[in-house]
Amino acid sequence: MIDLKKIRAIFVKELRDSLRDRRTVFANFVIPLLLYPVMLLLVSEATQVAIANRQHDHYRVAVVPAESLAFLSQLEAIEEELDKSDQEKARAAGKTVPLDDGFETKEETVSSPRLLFEVVPDAESALRNRKVQAVVRLPRGFTEAMADPRASKDAKDLPVEFLYDQAEQRSRDARELLERVFARYQQKIVAERLKRRGLSVDMLLPFEIVASRNIAPAEKVGGSAIGAILPLWFIMMIIAGALHPAIDLTAGEKERSTLETLISAPVRPLEVIAGKFVAVATLALSNAVLNVLSFGITFHAVGISKLPDLHVPWAVLPAALLLLLPLTLFFSALLLAVASLAASAKEAQVYCLPIFLIPTLGLMVVIIPGIEPSGSLLVMPVINTALVIKELFLGHEGLAQAYAFTFVSTCLYAVAAVGIAARVFAREEILFSSQASLRIFLDRKFFKPALAPKAGDALLLLALIFPVWFYCQLYLPTASGDVAVNFLVPFVIVFMLLPLAVTRYLKAGLASTFLWRMPSPRHLYAGILLGASSWLLAFQLTALQTHFWPMPSLSSPQLEAFKALPIWVLVGMLALAPGIFEEHLFRGFLLSSLRQDRMTGRSWGVFLSAAIFAAFHIPLFRQPVVFLIGLALGYLAWESRSIWPGVIFHFMNNALSLRYEDALLPNGIDKATGVMPSPPPLYVAAAAGVFALGLWLARAPKPAAPGPAVAQASSLPPS
Amino acid sequence: MVSQPSMIEIAGLQKVFLTHKGEELRAVAGLTLRVARGEIYGLLGPNGAGKTTTLRMLAGLMTPTAGRIAVDGRAAIDSDAGLFEPMALKERIGFLTANTGLYARLSPREVLDYFGALRGLQGDNLRVQTERWIALLEIGEFAARRCEGLSTGQRQRVQIARTLVGDPPVLVLDEPTHGLDVLSNQLILKFISEAGRLGRTIVLSTHHLDEVEDICQRFGLMHKGKMLAEGTLAELRALSGKERLSAVFRELVARDDRGEPISAAAVAPAGSAAPAPPAAGGGAA
Numbered sequence A: 001m002i003d004l005k006k007i008r009a010i011f012v013k014e015l016r017d018s019l020r021d022r023r024t025v026f027a028n029f030v031i032p033l034l035l036y037p038v039m040l041l042l043v044s045e046a047t048q049v050a051i052a053n054r055q056h057d058h059y060r061v062a063v064v065p066a067e068s069l070a071f072l073s074q075l076e077a078i079e080e081e082l083d084k085s086d087q088e089k090a091r092a093a094g095k096t097v098p099l100d101d102g103f104e105t106k107e108e109t110v111s112s113p114r115l116l117f118e119v120v121p122d123a124e125s126a127l128r129n130r131k132v133q134a135v136v137r138l139p140r141g142f143t144e145a146m147a148d149p150r151a152s153k154d155a156k157d158l159p160v161e162f163l164y165d166q167a168e169q170r171s172r173d174a175r176e177l178l179e180r181v182f183a184r185y186q187q188k189i190v191a192e193r194l195k196r197r198g199l200s201v202d203m204l205l206p207f208e209i210v211a212s213r214n215i216a217p218a219e220k221v222g223g224s225a226i227g228a229i230l231p232l233w234f235i236m237m238i239i240a241g242a243l244h245p246a247i248d249l250t251a252g253e254k255e256r257s258t259l260e261t262l263i264s265a266p267v268r269p270l271e272v273i274a275g276k277f278v279a280v281a282t283l284a285l286s287n288a289v290l291n292v293l294s295f296g297i298t299f300h301a302v303g304i305s306k307l308p309d310l311h312v313p314w315a316v317l318p319a320a321l322l323l324l325l326p327l328t329l330f331f332s333a334l335l336l337a338v339a340s341l342a343a344s345a346k347e348a349q350v351y352c353l354p355i356f357l358i359p360t361l362g363l364m365v366v367i368i369p370g371i372e373p374s375g376s377l378l379v380m381p382v383i384n385t386a387l388v389i390k391e392l393f394l395g396h397e398g399l400a401q402a403y404a405f406t407f408v409s410t411c412l413y414a415v416a417a418v419g420i421a422a423r424v425f426a427r428e429e430i431l432f433s434s435q436a437s438l439r440i441f442l443d444r445k446f447f448k449p450a451l452a453p454k455a456g457d458a459l460l461l462l463a464l465i466f467p468v469w470f471y472c473q474l475y476l477p478t479a480s481g482d483v484a485v486n487f488l489v490p491f492v493i494v495f496m497l498l499p500l501a502v503t504r505y506l507k508a509g510l511a512s513t514f515l516w517r518m519p520s521p522r523h524l525y526a527g528i529l530l531g532a533s534s535w536l537l538a539f540q541l542t543a544l545q546t547h548f549w550p551m552p553s554l555s556s557p558q559l560e561a562f563k564a565l566p567i568w569v570l571v572g573m574l575a576l577a578p579g580i581f582e583e584h585l586f587r588g589f590l591l592s593s594l595r596q597d598r599m600t601g602r603s604w605g606v607f608l609s610a611a612i613f614a615a616f617h618i619p620l621f622r623q624p625v626v627f628l629i630g631l632a633l634g635y636l637a638w639e640s641r642s643i644w645p646g647v648i649f650h651f652m653n654n655a656l657s658l659r660y661e662d663a664l665l666p667n668g669i670d671k672a673t674g675v676m677p678s679p680p681p682l683y684v685a686a687a688a689g690v691f692a693l694g695l696w697l698a699r700a701p702k703p704a705a706p707g708p709a710v711a712q713a714s715s716l717p718p719s
Numbered sequence B: 001m002v003s004q005p006s007m008i009e010i011a012g013l014q015k016v017f018l019t020h021k022g023e024e025l026r027a028v029a030g031l032t033l034r035v036a037r038g039e040i041y042g043l044l045g046p047n048g049a050g051k052t053t054t055l056r057m058l059a060g061l062m063t064p065t066a067g068r069i070a071v072d073g074r075a076a077i078d079s080d081a082g083l084f085e086p087m088a089l090k091e092r093i094g095f096l097t098a099n100t101g102l103y104a105r106l107s108p109r110e111v112l113d114y115f116g117a118l119r120g121l122q123g124d125n126l127r128v129q130t131e132r133w134i135a136l137l138e139i140g141e142f143a144a145r146r147c148e149g150l151s152t153g154q155r156q157r158v159q160i161a162r163t164l165v166g167d168p169p170v171l172v173l174d175e176p177t178h179g180l181d182v183l184s185n186q187l188i189l190k191f192i193s194e195a196g197r198l199g200r201t202i203v204l205s206t207h208h209l210d211e212v213e214d215i216c217q218r219f220g221l222m223h224k225g226k227m228l229a230e231g232t233l234a235e236l237r238a239l240s241g242k243e244r245l246s247a248v249f250r251e252l253v254a255r256d257d258r259g260e261p262i263s264a265a266a267v268a269p270a271g272s273a274a275p276a277p278p279a280a281g282g283g284a285a
Helices: A004-019 A022-055 A066-072 A075-093 A123-128 A142-147 A169-196 A218-249 A251-255 A259-264 A269-305 A314-341 A345-362 A375-379 A383-394 A400-426 A438-442 A455-478 A483-505 A521-548 A557-563 A567-596 A602-615 A620-640 A644-664 A681-698 A708-713 B051-058 B086-092 B108-118 B123-136 B152-164 B182-197 B233-240 B245-258
Strands: A058-064 A096-098 A104-106 A114-118 A134-137 A161-164 B006-018 B024-036 B040-044 B066-071 B074-078 B093-097 B170-174 B201-205 B218-223 B226-231
Touching: A004 A022, A004 A218, A004 A269, A004 B108, A022 A218, A022 A269, A058 A066, A058 A123, A058 A169, A066 A114, A066 A142, A075 A114, A075 A169, A114 A169, A123 A134, A123 A161, A134 A169, A161 A169, A218 A251, A218 A269, A218 A314, A218 A345, A218 A383, A251 A259, A251 A345, A259 A269, A259 B093, A269 A314, A269 A400, A314 A345, A314 A383, A314 A400, A375 A383, A375 A400, A375 A455, A383 A400, A400 A455, A400 A602, A400 A620, A455 A483, A455 A567, A483 A567, A521 A620, A521 A644, A521 A681, A557 A567, A567 A602, A567 A620, A567 A644, A602 A620, A620 A644, A620 A681, B006 B051, B006 B201, B024 B040, B024 B051, B024 B201, B024 B218, B024 B226, B040 B051, B040 B182, B051 B066, B051 B093, B051 B170, B051 B201, B066 B086, B074 B086, B086 B093, B093 B152, B108 B123, B108 B152, B123 B152, B152 B170, B152 B182, B170 B182, B182 B201, B218 B233, B218 B245, B226 B233, B226 B245, B233 B245
Parallel strands: A058 A114, A058 A134, B040 B201, B040 B218, B093 B170, B170 B201
Antiparallel strands: A096 A104, A134 A161, B006 B024, B006 B066, B066 B074, B218 B226
């Protein structure tokens, strides 16, 4: 069992050691405190200069042919008119006029740039060389045609052409302005011609759009700007904050040959990695928080006077930070694991680079407008966190499910990453190697036969299965083909074949991992009693739960299709298959690994396996009850050292609740309130009694004289 | 003479490494050795004989491919029974090697506190232990300085203190005097023999054969992963016909390389009776 006092001693030492490391102090404390004030001051100065320049700015427009120049200068008056009406509209709608650099600026400072028409020898090459921002090509006789009150020329004979360079922001701006000025000029001509014929402009323009008003609160506008950037940046700071300590505490220790000193002390690899892990996570999180605080304070201080203030929705910050916690743990553990593989700090930096780059590239998804945290994105590490935080900042509601999924899946990934790190640390070939050790880590030749996979490997597989399973749940109901086949195939593959294959690959014994031995009759009875009673208790608990958590509508095309199936097929799919396959994954593969690796004792092992078992049971509403059943299943498997009592328990529980659901709920669930009626109290009381008896029977009798470890160990599988 | 109970029992110890190409490398090939309680045992051998690997397995840092290790009457490793409990070894053994480093940014006192805590010491117990070893190894004057500023000799004293915090009954010292000057060397050697007199069981490996002649009660001579010869200095002298330990060593290794028999007299084959008790003045003192 793990000794928390030793983990604490390692944590304190690593933190103290790191805080005395000038590089860590500089990267994690000095830079955040100094960089942002300096950077923001520079940016704000530059912005000021840019805004000031803009006021005197002109777009240079080449005119073809040269004789049109005189006419075009007349457009100046129209430009001024446009400028004025823009400002009036802005005043009516809100306070500020957006500029295209994304910042918002007080209206007083705004004055649109002007068009400056000129004649140049080769207009197109001048545009290409950025001497001018646009070219206007007018047809011959344009000026005369406009002045002609009878409008004798057809519009198609008077083509007006604008040339611009799409790749240049200023050229695009110039074109936009040209179009607006010409459109206004067109309206003016039309109005004049109509007037001359005694007609009103209203004939052509029956109404006028006075103003477009933005109803988003300032928080949302600020939130959308901040929401896109802040999660990205926060996550990058977490990785940056974890990077140096993770390398220093692993590959650095190897390089300074203090690692051998450390592991010669009576500490387990898991305790070493746990202490280091907590230290790295602390430094990473403090780095991220410090960066954000420093940025926030600087921004605020500067923003008051110079930059427009972005309204940060402070209220959602705690929720956002809470979501970043498992992500911090995930990255800290991942970096620790990868850096542990390296023999030197330099090598570790090369290995760790992708961990910085890949998420950064992935996070670009978050900036794409309209991408929301749903579907398979919900279990995509890093991206789900960034998306949910973005939504939080936007003030969107109904995020509970997405938030919970992101949190749970990231926790799972973090646990898996810790598992990998512990696995790396437990491998003497890697600890004592002077070379890169990825091959040793993966090549089956280097594995030793074992009774069960290492706990870290098991957790890693579970974490990898989770998104796959989530994806199956999400998309298979809509897939074409036979409902039962669609349901069963992923079940068999994900819950059964994959763990079997991984167990073989890791040279672990199949029978000892999946607990295939025959149980004692006592435990078989326990399984039967528990399965006979648990479903009623589950109904009762669900009914209680609906009083404060209304049952969501669970109808789906899949469920509708299920109803059409014969009952024996349904029992096979929803009772027998889960009974066998889920037991193999959660009680066989997972719990055995936790136990054989001595990572946990009974309580923690059963708790952890039940929690992961529940995490796989989507939707959220089902998870509390599933967790409790998972506790009982785990306890039974732990005590009986056999999978079969649990298979019986699980099968009976599912089958009986399928069979008697309609009898217990003749009127179904109250659709309006979502409240489920309780089963008759007498039944519940009887079930509770039977269940308690089952639990009592499940307790293993005291083992005989030779310790179970030795007795079991003799059944090591052949290599 | 009553034979003393063994403190360390190693039987049939094997270690096969896989190289990066996946080839097998037999570093230790069926080693058997016993060390009595309170004995100072010198494990000698040329480079690549498998000394360091043996000591690492004994200290619980490496898993043997096969074999049995018991310390203080407690079986910790038994490959036949699938028993593998390196923690049982680590709890009873203080381990020091020539190439173990010290935490540069910590002071000696902090290092000792740290390793004391890892041995489960707390509060006053921990403080008393730390101060005791600081005093005994004369670390006091630099106990608060950071280790990065210490001389090699000072560092080695800290390392020895580090192995002793928590009073493990067995010390495993792999080349403890490697790279030390004469003065530091003497201090360390004096300390080792004192620790032996105080009842510690010590397994020691070194290249400086002659300087441990007087310290160790018994010697084991390793060559190519096997025990070539084992015995007291007198027994080894008789076996080889040489006086100094370094000469004994050269002679026996040369015989083995030529394929000549070492003479079975002093070699302790696997599973033989308890080895000869230590010379007078051993653990009984």
